[in-house]
Amino acid sequence: MEEKFGEFLPRMKWVNFGGGHHITRADYDRDALVRCVRRFREKYGVDVYLEPGEAVALNAGSLFATVLDVVENDMQIAILDASAACHMPDVIEMPYRPPLAGAGQPGEKPYTYRLAGGTCLAGDVIGDYSFDAPLAVGTRLQFDDMAIYTMVKNNTFNGMPLPAIAVRRPGGKVELVRSFGYEDFKQRLS
Numbered sequence: 001m002e003e004k005f006g007e008f009l010p011r012m013k014w015v016n017f018g019g020g021h022h023i024t025r026a027d028y029d030r031d032a033l034v035r036c037v038r039r040f041r042e043k044y045g046v047d048v049y050l051e052p053g054e055a056v057a058l059n060a061g062s063l064f065a066t067v068l069d070v071v072e073n074d075m076q077i078a079i080l081d082a083s084a085a086c087h088m089p090d091v092i093e094m095p096y097r098p099p100l101a102g103a104g105q106p107g108e109k110p111y112t113y114r115l116a117g118g119t120c121l122a123g124d125v126i127g128d129y130s131f132d133a134p135l136a137v138g139t140r141l142q143f144d145d146m147a148i149y150t151m152v153k154n155n156t157f158n159g160m161p162l163p164a165i166a167v168r169r170p171g172g173k174v175e176l177v178r179s180f181g182y183e184d185f186k187q188r189l190s
Contacts, residue, residue, distance in 0.1 A: 080117060090149055161181070
């Protein structure tokens with residue numbers, strides 16, 4: 001920031017350091033951030049803002065998907081009822097590889113699959129993952145750390161349904177908060 005905007009900083013009242021700071025992560029160096037903010041404030045006489053950002057929901061939320069079909073096209077491809085384009089657009093935009101419970105990197109475990117959504121978008125690919133056992137129609141998969149953008153950036157491209165929202169209460173009880181159907185899809189279009 002100083003390299004590109006240093007000449008303007010003394011004339012500013014405040015600076016926004018953004019929201020990409022994972023201050024809730026155990027290995028995040030919060031002391032270094034505090035030193036950086038203090039130094040910046042003292043040097044330029046500005047207020048420094050940090051957005052809450054994804055740190056408030058880091059490692060929270062799971063997106064559960066079901067394998068709808070498994071096809072072969074140079075490799076095994078599992079078609080899911082979840083979609084990169086609709087439910088996890090950061091996979092396409094960033095790129096981002098969402099953590100998948102029990103899965104490994106391609107080739108790390110005996111069975112490697114490309115996980116794809118069921119839309120007509122050729123790039124609706126979540127990524128390549130490996131598993132201890134073969135995937136089959138009906139296999140449930142759990143993508144973790146999905147609370148950050150899954151709900152605010154989702155869409156119903158190709159009529160793909162939005163994921164239901166549920167809360168796991170202390171003690172393990174799962175409570176459905178909201179589910180979505182065709183009426184929700186139709187209402188979004190009018």
